[in-house]
Amino acid sequence: WGCTLGQQPTTTKNTVTNRQRLASEPGLSHNDNCPRNYLNDHDFRIRNKSLRFGTWNVRTMAIPGTCDIISEELNRYNLDLVALQETRWPYEGKESTKHHQVYYSGNTEGKHQKGVAIAVKKSVDSAVIAFDAVSERICTMRLKGIFKNITIVCIYAPIEAAVDEDKDGFYETLECVMSKVPSYDVKLVLGDANAQIGREAIWKPIAGTNSLHHETNDNGTRLLSFACTGNLKVVSTMLPRKDIHKSTWVSPSGEYKNQIDHVLIDNRHRSHITNVRTIRGAECGSDHYLVLVKIRQKIAIEKRNKSNQTPPLEFSKLKDPLKAMEFKLKLSDKFSEEAERAIQEMNINEDWNSLKNIIQDCTEAVCGKMKKKEKKPWFDEECKNMINKRRELKSEWLQTQEEIDRLRYNTQNRETTRLVRQKKRGWMNELVRRAEEDRTKNNSKDFYRTIRFFKTEYKPKPYGILDKNGQMIIQQSEGLRVWKDYFQELLNGEGYTNPDNNTDMPTYYNVQPLVEQPSLEEVSKAIQDLKNNKAPGQDSIFAEVLKAGGDIIAKKLHMLILEIWEKEEIPDEWKEAVVIPIFKKGNKHDCNNYRGISLLSTPYKVLSKIVMKRVEAFTDSIIEEHQSGFIKGRSTTDQIFIVKETIAKYWEFDKECFLLFVDFQKAYDSLFRLQIWQQMEKFGIPDKLIRLTKMTVEESKCKVRVNGEMSSSFDVNTGVRQGDGIFDCKFPYASYQVVLCHLFKVGVNVCRNLRGLWTTYSSYVIVTFISVF
Numbered sequence: 172w173g174c175t176l177g178q179q180p181t182t183t184k185n186t187v188t189n190r191q192r193l194a195s196e197p198g199l200s201h202n203d204n205c206p207r208n209y210l211n212d213h214d215f216r217i218r219n220k221s222l223r224f225g226t227w228n229v230r231t232m233a234i235p236g237t238c239d240i241i242s243e244e245l246n247r248y249n250l251d252l253v254a255l256q257e258t259r260w261p262y263e264g265k266e267s268t269k270h271h272q273v274y275y276s277g278n279t280e281g282k283h284q285k286g287v288a289i290a291v292k293k294s295v296d297s298a299v300i301a302f303d304a305v306s307e308r309i310c311t312m313r314l315k316g317i318f319k320n321i322t323i324v325c326i327y328a329p330i331e332a333a334v335d336e337d338k339d340g341f342y343e344t345l346e347c348v349m350s351k352v353p354s355y356d357v358k359l360v361l362g363d364a365n366a367q368i369g370r371e372a373i374w375k376p377i378a379g380t381n382s383l384h385h386e387t388n389d390n391g392t393r394l395l396s397f398a399c400t401g402n403l404k405v406v407s408t409m410l411p412r413k414d415i416h417k418s419t420w421v422s423p424s425g426e427y428k429n430q431i432d433h434v435l436i437d438n439r440h441r442s443h444i445t446n447v448r449t450i451r452g453a454e455c456g457s458d459h460y461l462v463l464v465k466i467r468q469k470i471a472i473e474k475r476n477k478s479n480q481t482p483p484l485e486f487s488k489l490k491d492p493l494k495a496m497e498f499k500l501k502l503s504d505k506f507s508e509e510a511e512r513a514i515q516e517m518n519i520n521e522d523w524n525s526l527k528n529i530i531q532d533c534t535e536a537v538c539g540k541m542k543k544k545e546k547k548p549w550f551d552e553e554c555k556n557m558i559n560k561r562r563e564l565k566s567e568w569l570q571t572q573e574e575i576d577r578l579r580y581n582t583q584n585r586e587t588t589r590l591v592r593q594k595k596r597g598w599m600n601e602l603v604r605r606a607e608e609d610r611t612k613n614n615s616k617d618f619y620r621t622i623r624f625f626k627t628e629y630k631p632k633p634y635g636i637l638d639k640n641g642q643m644i645i646q647q648s649e650g651l652r653v654w655k656d657y658f659q660e661l662l663n664g665e666g667y668t669n670p671d672n673n674t675d676m677p678t679y680y681n682v683q684p685l686v687e688q689p690s691l692e693e694v695s696k697a698i699q700d701l702k703n704n705k706a707p708g709q710d711s712i713f714a715e716v717l718k719a720g721g722d723i724i725a726k727k728l729h730m731l732i733l734e735i736w737e738k739e740e741i742p743d744e745w746k747e748a749v750v751i752p753i754f755k756k757g758n759k760h761d762c763n764n765y766r767g768i769s770l771l772s773t774p775y776k777v778l779s780k781i782v783m784k785r786v787e788a789f790t791d792s793i794i795e796e797h798q799s800g801f802i803k804g805r806s807t808t809d810q811i812f813i814v815k816e817t818i819a820k821y822w823e824f825d826k827e828c829f830l831l832f833v834d835f836q837k838a839y840d841s842l843f844r845l846q847i848w849q850q851m852e853k854f855g856i857p858d859k860l861i862r863l864t865k866m867t868v869e870e871s872k873c874k875v876r877v878n879g880e881m882s883s884s885f886d887v888n889t890g891v892r893q894g895d896g897i898f899d900c901k902f903p904y905a906s907y908q909v910v911l912c913h914l915f916k917v918g919v920n921v922c923r924n925l926r927g928l929w930t931t932y933s934s935y936v937i938v939t940f941i942s943v944f
Contacts, residue, residue: 264631276304
């Protein structure tokens with residue numbers, strides 16, 4: 172090294188120059204050596220340690236509890252990402268376990284055959300930027316890297332005895348997939364190739380000479396040809412290891428061992444692989460070993476801000492009379508402490524925050540936080556002990572290679588599988604018994620919940636969402652941005668207008684009726700009329716909590732409502748709604764196939780019910796008989812019966828009958844607000860109620876919540892909020908009828924011998940044209 176003993180090496184000129192360059196360039200420093208400006212962004216953190224990847228043919232994940240067992244094994248060995256083969260899961264989607272997110276691709280016909288998946292540790296999941304379920308044998312995933320992105324291809328090749336057509340089709344698809352991978356990505360192919368690679372000299376530049384086998388079979392030749400074409404290296408046969416750390420499959424008798432699971436990487440990044448070896452201690456009942464891959468790469472993990480969502484409280488405890496009494500006593504004590512601060516001396520927001528905090532604190536003190544329910548309560552300690560015992564017996568067999576130990580392991584494996592199935596079957600039988608008990612006790616809610624559990628088919632969870640450009644978005648933050656942009660555009664579009672509205676509609680009242688302030692009895696009745704088991708807004712105050720508070724909460728809420736009634740101003744928090752996208756039908760990755768449900772503050776619903784009752788007093792005599800939406804005693808069943816009977820009668824007498832179905836797209840979201848106020852004026856509704864109604868939608872905002880993450884708020888300028896009691900009354904639908912009449916004026920010609928029979932429900936209209944002769 173050119174230095175005498177005790178002499179320090181001098182720093183070269185080039186080294187000093189490089190450090191000066193790193194310090195001078197923006198986004199770079201000699202401390203973190205960051206090559207990208209965005210890495211200094213607070214939204215990402217750099218993971219400096221090497222990545223621990225893997226591949227594992229798990230044989231099946233269709234057996235109950237297998238997915239959780241695999242997740243525990245992967246977590247035990249601290250693996251960041253593992254390619255799984257032969258999962259036998261149909262369709263495509265995403266499943267969550269305690270430690271991992273599992274992205275899977277299976278048979279499109281619903282058969283439990285083949286199947287591949289990629290299990291990603293939850294701490295690394297934010298680095299996933301793309302996933303493509305190609306087929307039941309191939310899937311790809313892309314990770315956000317610091318220097319370069321990483322593309323992982325999971326494969327499950329046909330067996331050696333498969334016909335050539337299947338093999339050719341598989342490798343043609345694989346080559347097509349690899350051709351779409353960006354050239355600057357780190358390309359990594361993991362999986363069960365069912366290929367034996369030999370030590371022939373011709374394949375030495377591609378596969379090395381450290382394979383377990385001496386000769387290459389047909390599948391091995393195909394894999395090596397694919398690697399040669401794609402400029403890949405088979406690193407699983409390059410690194411020197413003991414034979415026990417090379418074999419990836421063992422026969423049931425333990426006599427034969429093969430190396431058929433392989434790891435390939437592009438030639439440019441060959442040196443990034445530092446270790447490839449099998450881990451024989453991982454156990455899930457498969458005849459394949461887990462293959463560990465260490466790679467020197469850095470990934471950018473997104474910084475997740477802790478959700479500000481209030482954890483749910485166990486409000487069901489308030490059904491206990493003792494707990495309800497304790498809750499009332501705590502409320503009385505809290506309100507007594509706040510008695511010296513007169514509510515009139517504060518503004519409405521301060522009044523509301525004070526009331527909200529007292530209710531939340533008392534509820535948490537009495538009920539406590541809700542415990543997270545176990546997804547699989549049948550998977551108990553007995554199952555875990557059996558699995559641990561199976562792992563120990565397999566370890567003994569691997570150490571001794573004795574026949575008696577192999578038989579003991581096989582016996583334990585069968586008993587473990589049998590026990591897990593019995594546990595799940597017993598749990599399902601217990602659900603049936605509880606459902607029968609709920610039916611006899613007339614507990615319809617729990618009874619139908621159990622019926623839906625057994626009746627509903629498995630629905631895969633989407634692993635991403637499509638943006639405006641049709642690009643699949645996987646990352647949570649980016650997906651939340653897509654949802655926010657979608658609802659922001661939807662809720663701020665052009666509403667339905669009717670220029671002839673002022674001339675067509677008559678005025679019903681000429682004198683302004685007197686509107687009295689709400690009484691305490693009205694507030695108490697509105698609280699009792701709230702529906703139970705409904706999701707609350709941002710304040711996390713459930714209807715059951717308001718009901719349990721009795722007159723104590725009713726009096727305080729009555730004082731707040733009187734202040735709102737007088738000032739015609741509501742708290743800012745009541746103006747914000749939390750929008751939850753609910754899937755309807757079609758492609759789960761398309762935002763247009765979801766409808767947004769607005770979660771409103773429960774105390775606000777009390778105010779809206781009071782206003783709605785007063786508005787209904789003016790609209791009940793105006794809305795015609797054909798409207799059944801939100802009218803007591805009427806439903807869609809009545810309208811369906813009317814239409815069916817009409818068709819049957821005219822069919823019986825051989826008369827002509829035509830049906831026109833009109834459904835207003837995004838009816839709530841695109842309703843023109845100005846037209847609502849005009850309709851209310853024409854109906855003679857007092858100005859006070861009109862101003863109170865305007866107050867509820869002026870400066871309204873929305874936030875989108877997806878998978879527990881909340882977006883920033885945005886303004887809403889058109890439409891009304893679904894679930895708002897004020898707009899569940901009938902006057903908005905009168906405007907729909909005006910629009911429909913205008914539609915007939917300008918564009919629909921009806922024969923003069925036909926008469927229209929109207930049947931409407933909410934925003935749906937059916938016009939039955941029948942012959943009058």
